[in-house]
Amino acid sequence: DAEITQSPRHKITETGRQVTLACHQTWNHNNMFWYRQDLGHGLRLIHYSYGVQDTNKGEVSDGYSVSRSNTEDLPLTLESAASSQTSVYFCASSESGDHEQFFGPGTRLTVL
Amino acid sequence: AQSVTQPDIHITVSEGASLELRCNYSYGATPYLFWYVQSPGQGLQLLLKYFSGDTLVQGIKGFEAEFKRSQSSFNLRKPSVHWSDAAEYFCAGYDYKLSFGAGTTVTVRA
Numbered sequence: 001d002a003e004i005t006q007s008p009r010h011k012i013t014e015t016g017r018q019v020t021l022a023c024h025q026t027w028n029h030n031n032m033f034w035y036r037q038d039l040g041h042g043l044r045l046i047h048y049s050y051g052v053q054d055t056n057k058g059e060v061s062d063g064y065s066v067s068r069s070n071t072e073d074l075p076l077t078l079e080s081a082a083s084s085q086t087s088v089y090f091c092a093s094s095e096s097g098d099h100e101q102f103f104g105p106g107t108r109l110t111v112l
Numbered sequence: 113a114q115s116v117t118q119p120d121i122h123i124t125v126s127e128g129a130s131l132e133l134r135c136n137y138s139y140g141a142t143p144y145l146f147w148y149v150q151s152p153g154q155g156l157q158l159l160l161k162y163f164s165g166d167t168l169v170q171g172i173k174g175f176e177a178e179f180k181r182s183q184s185s186f187n188l189r190k191p192s193v194h195w196s197d198a199a200e201y202f203c204a205g206y207d208y209k210l211s212f213g214a215g216t217t218v219t220v221r222a
Binding site: 040092 | 146153215
């Protein structure tokens with residue numbers, strides 16, 4: 001069955017370190033998204049991609065970057081981790097022209 | 113800004129009782145609307161979606177939602193709640209991106 005996976009599931013890091021969260025989908029979807037989930041805010045969009053070599057900023061993109069070198073993967077990089085980036089991160093994907101998104105299981109990131 | 117709002121942060125309901133979760137949207141045109149459920153430690157699972165047509169939408173796990181343009185609402189309902197329905201529920205709307213409400217936590221008491 002097609003799926004979307006995230007790794008690691010849990011990560012503890014220190015302030016100032018670079019961190020990369022992996023997202024891999026086997027749906028063959030063109031669209032991929034990264035969200036962060038914080039209490040009281042629901043999910044907020046960090047970055048998104050509509051295809052290989054395409055990336056776009058979402059509403060909370062500062063301090064984050066993504067790159068899309070193939071259809072299956074959209075890694076999220078925190079250039080210099082800050083305590084404010086402690087959160088649960090979700091990756092999602094959707095087909096072109098379809099607004100229904102499929103979500104991964106999430107990565108819980110703690111920045112000390 | 114176009115968005116969705118979930119007025120209730122937390123709802124407690126008895127097992128077997130009915131459940132209604134509120135969602136209000138503020139979009140100019142008819143938006144695409146979704147309800148997702150998140151069980152503890154899990155990702156989000158789509159319960160149902162509304163794009164157009166019949167305003168009463170059936171979803172998985174016995175849930176339904178009704179789109180009411182006059183009230184700018186898309187409320188989620190279930191006639192009889194099971195203990196396994198304890199979770200967090202998110203309403204979401206799409207114009208050029210998917211925007212989520214803050215979520216409603218549902219507690220089910222025996």
